[in-house]
Amino acid sequence: MSTATLIKSALLVLWIHGTASAQAVDGTVLLEEKVQKIIFPIVQFKDATIEQAVEYIRVKSRDLDSITQPPATKGISIVLRDGALTDTISLDLRDAPLIEVVRYCAERVGLQYRVEKHAVVLAVKFEEKPAPPAATPPPVLGNADQIIFPTVQFRDATLAEAAEYFRVKSRDLDPAKQGGVNIVVKPGGADVKISLDLRDIPLPHVLAYAADLSAHQLSTDGQSYLLTPLKAE
Secondary structure (H helix, E strand, O other), X not given: OOHHHHHHHHHHHHHHHHXXXXXXXXXXXXXXXXXXXXXXXXXXXXXXXXXXXXHHHHHHHHHHOOOOOOXXXXXXXXXXXXXXXXXXXXXXXXXXEHHHHHHHHHHHOXXXXXXXXXXXXXXOOOXXXXXOOOOOOOOOOOOHHHOXXXXXXXXXXEHHHHHHHHHXXXXXXXXXXXXXXXXXXXXXXXXXXXXXXEEEEEHHHHHHHHHHHOOEEEEEXXXXXXXXXXXXX
């Protein structure tokens, strides 16, 4: 084999390896791929609430995800910003990509959706030109972005309860064993209730979704994460 051929082969291997690595590292690319490739053979809803539909899609996506390894990262996370909607959903679909199921459900109850880096988010309205999540990441305190939560599951937990869980769990999950992070909930919104079901997500993004759902601003003073009620700013 000639030297030129060897060089071309080496460059091809490097290109393929680099492409695969970029897809594995970039969470947005991976999630966008998953929502297109996870296929629901049958979807049947009869007068389902949006909460029921989201829960079904979320749980079923884990069973139908054949492209993700390891099992702990299978499926997708969905964040519902605006629950308690009165409209119901009736659907009968066959062989539908997950993102189409989400789209049809959102349309039925007047919601919009978008695929972010770590979750699909549904809301009544987004900004007309939202900044890409990668361009405006949540604040990182110390090595908090290295603290990965395999699962986060809350149903009507208060923000104070959620913050305490994040605080304690961060100590167990801190790969550097530096004691996790401090999280302070400012007065005025600790009793707000939130529901979350997320998988394989860094702590700063968990806190960002919790802040968003509870109408709080997430920031850091260099020592702690701060959750401040928007009405108190």
